[in-house]
Every structure is written in structure tokens, then in C-alpha cells.
Amino acid sequence: MQRTRARGAALASGFALLLSSTALVAPTVALAQAQTQVAQRIVVRGNERIEQATVLSYLPIQPGDTVDSQTLDLALKALYRTDLFADVKISAVGGEVVVEVVENPIINRVIFEGNKGLKEDKLRDEVTLRPRSIFTRARVQQDVQRIVELYRRSGRISAEVTPKVVELPQKRVDVIFEIDEGAKSGVLRTNFLGNTEFSDNDLRDVVVTEQSAWYKLFTSNANYDPDRLEYDKEQLREHYRNRGFYDFRVVSAIAELAPDKNGFVVTYTLDEGPEYRFGEVTVETELERLNKETLTQLVPIREGQIYQDERIEQATDALTFAAGAAGFAFVDVRPRYTANRETKTVDVTFQVREGPRVYVDRIDIVGNTRTLDYVVRREMNLVEGDAYNRVLVDRSRNQIRGLGFFKDVNIEEIPGAAPDRTSLRVEVEEQPTGELSFSAGYSSVDQLILDLGVTERNFRGRGQNLRARVSVGSLRQQVDLSFTEPRFLGRDLGAGVDLYSYKYDLTDYSAYKTNTIGAGLRLGFPLTMNSRGSLRYTLRRDEVEIPDSYCDPTAPVVSISLCAQRGQYTTSLIGYGLRLDRRNDPINPTRGFYTALNQDLAGIGGDVNYLKTEVEGGWYYGFSPSFIFSATGSLGYVDGWNGDTVRINDRFYKGGNSFRGFETAGIGPRDLNASRSDAMGGKAYAIGSVELTVPTFLPEQYGVKAALFSDFGTLGLLDDEDKLTTAGVVDPNIKDDLSLRASAGLSIHWRSPMGPIRFDFSQVLAKEDYDKTETFRFSTSTRF
Secondary structure, rough: OOHHHHHHHHHHHHHHHHHHHHHHHHHOOOOOOOEEEEEEEEEOOOOOOOOOOHHHHHOOOOOOEOOOOHHHHHHHHHHHHOOOOEEEEEEOOOOOEEEEEEEEOOEEEHHHHHHHHOHHHHHHHOOOOOOOOOOOOHHHHHHHHHHHHHHHHOOOOOOEEEEEEEEEEEOOEEEEEOOOOOOOOEEEEEEEEOOOOOOOOHHHHHOOOOOOOOOOOOOOOEOOHHHHHHHHHOOOOOOOHOOOOOOEEEEEEEEEOOOOEEEEEEEEEEEEOOOOOEEEEEEEEOOOOOOHHHHHHHHHOOOOOOOOHHHHHHHHHHHHHHHHOOOOOOOEEEEEEEEEOOOEEEEEEEEEEEEEEEEEEEEEEEEOOOOOOOHOOOOOOOOOOOOOOOOHHHHHHHHHHHOOOOOEEEEEEOOOOOOOOOEEEEEEEEOOOOEEEEEEEOOOOOEEEEEEEEEEEOOOOOOOEEEEEEEEEOEEEEEEEEEEOOHHOOOOOOEEEEEEEEEEEEEOOOOEEEEEEEEEEEEEEEOOOOOEEEEEEEEEEEEEEEHHHHHHOOOOOHHHHHHHEEEEEEEHHHHHEEEEEOOOOOOOOOOOEEEEEEEEEEEEEEEHHHHHHEEEEEEEEEEEOOOOEEEEEEEEEEEEOOOOOOOOOOOOOOOOOOOOEEEEOOOOOOEEEOOOEOOOEEEEEEEEEEEEEOOOOOOHHHHHEEEEEEEEEEEEOOHHHHOOOOOOOOOEEEEEEOOOOOEEEEEEEEEEEEEEEEEEEEEEEEEEOOOOOEEEEEEEEOOO
């Protein structure tokens, strides 16, 4: 009880302090109405924490100065501007200037009470008051408005904030913000007036503001926010103007509070206007090195098409890119519109002019708390002193994002030291580059596969890649170590070394075990701006083990072709790779394509001779941020030379992650001898996949994405010797059908707190009777 009374008394005194500070709106200060005189001495009184010398340093008066009422008034204002004092009085009598001050208190704590809808951390980020800072009434009132605005943006229009001050000893105070959050102001109904081309339901899908409903627990767009109405008006304008309605405008957007004050009714009044089509589309330029006819062909607009604003933007970007590629770093592309009301067409003329010359003054890298500056800088296609080129800036941003070290990359232009200079501010947000991965897969025969790996893609912040991986399970025991230096010898050469040891127990899949130990060297280099090449050399020792009981001539369990694979042998191969990447984003592409070719020749020494070729590619097209279509595919072929056949562990095996709906090594040629069903791998494969990302209707912060997919393809083609029996005839138990396999399903990607998780639900559409299928698979990894 005594503590309660003490707190009440402190609050009362705090109220008095706050009320007294409010009187400072029009301060009453005693100024001696003295005649002009000389200040012989300056005396400071009332200061407790602040040194006298500090107060004197703020005064525009020194001993020996002539002072009058105007001079004293200036001194008074100078002290108030410091925010150090709650009250100030200055008088001048008999040559003595007396400065009497009442110090503003120091803030001890900032406390929030009553907040449930918003976390305290978010409120603290919003207010300017901090412990150990100076208390002023103005700052308290400003923070009250900030908190109210924060609640308003979160849909709580009726929120009220009452500031209270608790006075403490030694000129300290606690500032308490008592918050009455009030109820969320929902949107009861969204109405549209004047719309004839699109229904109300169609337009409700366009605007961000949503009607409140009991099941919309994870969205804030069902709360009323005045700022969101302005954004909705722009969304409506974009929707109509991308569908031919050039004259469209939003006449008004009004939100009315319901009589019972339980929500708002939002009404948009629209003027759609008629539908327009593109008329004559031309390009004008005075630049001699730019061919007007060629530029016109690059414009993705044809006469008679429905008018769309986004086509204008695409055309502007295409012309800017073409001019930049032709060497014009300073180009200004401006579309000019001529609307013909009678014919309902819009003529568009693109004026391509050489803009003012601008050069890069400075490049600043910010936000890289771990990654060294030069790692980011070496991905820039511009350096200080170069002519500014937007195409190269955009390309640089994609290259930095392609490193995979940063969550977000933004390149901002800021004014330079002169009008013809600009500085580039490269702002990056670091993300975890170390990865501790764990994956597991469940098959239709309850086969569990576990995998553990440690990867650091930005070792020591130098962009180096270091990977160590250990796999322990019924399928494999694997240890490998690799290191990659992306800028070998200071050049754009990626050099790497790999050391590994594998033990695969494939008796459940193909009746054999294999032990491998090896090492490899890699070198990657650029060919053009969008293509790279690579060279590699690998030396490894393989041993294939098949139990003697399986190969007993009197009662063989597996075919003779499998038994013939037993033994040890050395593989020495050299290979190369080519890759062309024209995707608009290396991480989340929505446009463009890529393709890659890899070939390996074994037989540069060693016991094995074969040529292996693989090709892969992909194409991406985004209909909208939620609907992105992709088509990817790969094919491969391996064949022996110098009289060699292709050994079982050099063949292709597909299934699992490489062909959803089927087990690991679940498709392709099989040995059905006795009671076993052993995968034999194939010399050739062709697999394609189509995928469409679809909305999950969950907020983006939940990190859940979904995609519908279909995988299809084939695997097969054994050497003739691998299909024979001991009698030299074709073994009927060896199946090698290059038939079509297909599956379809749903993939769910979840960026969970423990790391990204992927779930695959599959349904097989086409298969052979001997194929091994699975309907569910998941994998996960956690990053550090």
C-alpha cells in the first residue's frame, strides 16, 4: 500500500512537471528592462548537472560586451534551443548579467503499458526518447503522435496514448506511455461505383484493402488504413490502363465509419472511359549510330493491340538497353502520347535523345558486416571514373545477388561532387552463408535416407567456398571436402579442389556395393557477359563388390552381366562445361532462359574408357508475382570407346529428387532374376519438368510457397553385352524399355525458423510394372 501511495505521489509530481513544461509554449522570463550597459560579469545560477562553462558556451555574450534587451532576448533563445533547460531567466543589473536556469530532467526509463497488438520492440524503434537522454515536453508529444500513427497504420484508428512522467531523485524521470489500443477498425464492405467492364469481385482482387472476415487471421489488409486507399487508387489505375482504358481515373475513394463504429465502408467511384488500342508507334532519334528502323523493331508494341501501360515501360527499357549496348551510356527515352478520341487509339512516339553526360564519382559499399568490400566491388561492371550506364548497373546488381551472400541488394544513385558526377551506393543485407543441412526421404518401401553437411559459401568473408559433407545411412557412407577460390590469381577464374571418399551400399537397389576414393581439380572462367566455361580433371579409384553367393554359377541370384562388374579399376578423366544464362534474376527468375553442356572423356590413363555428354536448360515466364511458369529439362548419353562397355557405376540413375514420384534409382533398366529387382542404370536419359508457382494466400512473412509440377521422361539403353546370359542369348529377365514415365503433384517450400523445408506430394501417371514409386518426400536444411 505504501508503495502504491508513493507511486501515486510520484505520478502526481510527474503530472505537475509535465504541466509546467507545457507552459513553455509561451515562456515567461524575467528580463530586466535595463538601459544599455556593459556586462562586467556573467553569473549562472540553478545549474546542477550542467557545468557553468557549458552554459556560458551557449551564450552569445562575453564579459565586456555591451548588452541591451535585444541582446538578452537572443541569449534567452539560444539557451532554449539547446533543449537542456525547462526554464530560463536572464537579467542585467549594475553590469552583472544573471542567468537563472531550471534544468530539464534526464530520462531514466521509457515504459509502455497496455500494448498487446504491437510488441514493445516495435514501439521502441518508433519513439525518439531514450534512457539517459534529455526530457522535453515537445519530444514526448512528438512520440505520442508517432505511436498513434503506428497504431493507425496497423488498423487501430481509435488508439489513444497518454504520456505520464514519474519524477525521481537527482533530476531523473521515468516516462510512461499508457496505451489504449482500442478495437481494430475493419473494412465491413468495399463498394465500387461506375464500373461496367469489371465486376465488384474482380476489382476487389485488384485493390489491397480486403473486407474483414473471421477467417482472415493472418492478414493486416482487412484493417482500415487511409494510406492504403491511395495505394489502391494506383492499383486500380494500373489495372485499367493495362487493359486499354487510357482515360480511366478514380473520381474518389471515401471511407465512412459505420453507425455502430465497428468498421468502415470503403467506396471507390470510378470513371472507366472507353477502351483504346495502340495507333501508330514510332521512334525518333538524332543519334547517328542508332538506326531508327532497328530500334522500332525492338519496340514490343504493334498497331491495333489493346493499349497497355506496361508495354510502354517494356519498350522504354528495351530501347534504353539497346542504346546502352550500342555505347550510349547517357540516353534519355521519353514516350509521347497522342490520344485520338474519335478512333479510340493512342499514338506513341518514343524520343531517344542523348542525355547529359554523367560519370561515376564514387562507389560506396554499405551493409556488408562480414563480406569484405573487394568481394562486392569485383562484381561491379563499373569503376570510379567510368561513364554511368544503367544497363551495367542493373547487371552488376544481378551479379552481386548471384553470389548468394546477401538477402537483398540495392544500388542507389546519389549526387556526386559535381553536376556531371554521380555516386553509387551499393547497399547489401547480409544473410547466412553457412549451411548445416539435413535431408531425409521416405520411399514406398520405408527406405530412410539421412544426409548431414556443412557448407560455408563465404569463407572468411572473402567469397571462398568451403564444403564438408558426411552421409551416414543404409544407402551410403560419404565424406567429401571441397574448396573453391572464385578469383584465382586475382583474375576472374574460379579454381577449386575436391577430395572425397564414398561407400555406397546399393544391395537394396542394384545388388552391389561400391567404394570410391578420388580427387579433382576445377577451373571456371567467363566467355561473354552471360556465358561461362569450365575445365576439370578427376582421378579416382573404384571397387565394385557383389556377394559371391549372388554369383554362384550353380544357383545365380543376379545376372551374369552384374557379376561381371566386380573388381577394382582406376578412372582418369578430363572434362569441360559451357553455360549460357540469360535469366533476369539468378535467384528467383521470372523471365529468360539458361542452357548448359558438359562432356567428360575417361581414358587419359587409367582402366576405364568412356565419353559422357549431358545437356540441361530451363525457360521462365512470370504471368504475375504469384504465377511463374518454368520449363526445365536435361538429357544425357554415355558410351564406351576403345572396346570398353559402360560400367554399372558410370551409368545414369534417376528418381527421387531428380524425378519426383519415383524412388532413388526407381526408373530405368532392371534385372528381375530370381526374387530380386535390381536397377542397372542406363546409358541415356531425357527428363523434363514443368512447374507453375501458385499463391498460398498466406502473408509473405510466413515464407510458404507452393508449385504444381509434372515430371516426365525416360531412362534406358544398356550395352548388348549387359543383356546376355551365360549361354550368350538375351536374358529375358533384364528389362530395358525406353518407355515414358510421368508424374504430377504439389511441391511446398517453407522458409521455416529452422531453415528451408520442401515437401513433395506426387502421383505417378505413367510407369513400367517394375519401376519403384513413392508418393511423399521431404528435405530440410538449417543455416548459420
